[in-house]
Amino acid sequence: MKTRIENVTLLCCDLAQHIYTNSSLTFENDRIIAINEDVPYDICIDGKNGILMPGMVNTHTHLSMIPFRSLQDDLPDRLRRFLFPLEKEAMTQRLAVSAAKIGVAESLLSGVTTVMDMYYYSDALAQVYDSMGIRALVAQTIVNQNMCDAEDEREGFNIAKTFYEKWVNHPRIIPAFGPHGTTTLTKKTLIDLKAYTQKHNALVCMHVAEMDDEMAHFREHNTTPIEFLNSIHLLNSNFISVHTIHPTDHDIELLSQHNVGIAHCIGANIKAAKGIAPLKSFIEQGIRVGLGTDGPSSGNTLDLFVQMNLVAKCHKVHHHDRKLFPAKEIVQLATMGGASVLHLDHLIGSLEVGKKADLVLIETDSVNMYPNHDPYSLLVYSANASNVHSVWVDGIQKVNNKHLVDYDLKQLKDECDLESTLFNQKLHQINQTLNIT
Ligand SMILES: [Zn+2]
Incomplete structure (x- = not known):
């Protein structure tokens, strides 16, 4: 399966720190196979002027x-x-x-x-x-x-x-x-x-x-x-x-x-x-x-x-x-x-052909991301987690339109609450010992 993401600014984060506007990236299964190259694909995703960067x-x-x-x-x-x-x-x-x-x-x-x-x-x-x-x-x-x-x-x-x-x-x-x-x-x-x-x-x-x-x-x-x-x-x-x-x-x-x-x-x-x-x-x-x-x-x-x-x-x-x-x-x-x-720089950390498709698409539609003069500056000084639109690990989409693809967050929190009974009891006790109310 080949997926192309187009209409994005690519922050490659490679050694030369390439940056390409109005660009595209294509990955097949878990690997990036093309950057700004027209290769055949099965699915095309419109990045809507977002920033595509390595995970x-x-x-x-x-x-x-x-x-x-x-x-x-x-x-x-x-x-x-x-x-x-x-x-x-x-x-x-x-x-x-x-x-x-x-x-x-x-x-x-x-x-x-x-x-x-x-x-x-x-x-x-x-x-x-x-x-x-x-x-x-x-x-x-x-x-x-x-x-x-x-x-x-x-x-x-x-x-x-x-x-x-x-x-x-x-x-x-x-x-x-x-x-x-x-x-x-x-x-x-x-x-x-x-x-x-x-x-x-x-x-x-x-x-x-x-x-x-x-x-x-x-x-x-x-x-x-x-x-x-x-x-x-x-x-x-x-x-x-x-x-x-x-x-x-x-x-x-x-x-x-x-x-x-x-x-x-x-x-x-x-x-x-x-x-x-x-x-x-x-x-x-x-x-x-x-x-x-x-x-x-x-x-x-x-x-x-x-x-x-x-x-x-x-x-x-x-x-x-x-x-x-x-x-x-x-x-x-x-x-x-x-x-x-982590000694994983041969696999991840940058957008380069042959590397793993660990990708993050940051949307630039939100008001805090306007205008996009300098994507690096936007990421460091303006962006926050709520601007993360889509995420892929090994070419598998894990976040889509700001939601987890495979999990319901409320269910995960409910499950954690169910397991917290002993924790809450001990917390109460230790707070009493520490004289914290
Ligand atoms: Zn630590």
């Missing part, structure tokens, strides 16, 4: 944390005082699954076609992502405490290995490893994890140089989280360093030397008052960077338009430099940047 790539999230959204957003030390205890008590596999479905829905409806998800119950979540048709890297979270699906880090690591071996050959779901953080696992487990993941060439994502107490812990030992990871040889091109808000110049050199990728989650970082990661230095050092929303409990949204807007504004004001990070560069971070962090 966006969310390099860090925890989709199943939907139930935590808007809870205790302003609580100091929220992770340890609120999130970890509630998650341990109340996050069942059934709730994680029903929440993940809403996370996928929100991602697709906002033009995200690839997510790097890090959570518990990885096998069940991978089945959700597989059946809903999103492209996903799924990392089992490993943490050295009794959590919802494992007693400790050893059990978590075993779950991760079993999960990895089951899914390693799947065409669209890529299993990975998610050691939680530099102070939430023992050195021994990290060394074992290094040996296993390097032997299997597996991706590892980890929260790094994020928390104040994490930085203080390593400072006491006269080192940094990144120097520590380097000392156990965990840093390599398969390592995705999430957040990385507080690296030293030497840390940035290490990240560059070892070709580490970075998931930059500006919205979550500034909301929690953690700081602004040195994105300018990362890029100057040639480090691969993509954008991430973090979980819906941390960043409250799975929308990369929000992240693009914040990247522009936060880094410009931080450096007091208006010309820093033009919109064109920021759209590149949300597409090819993310694809390259």
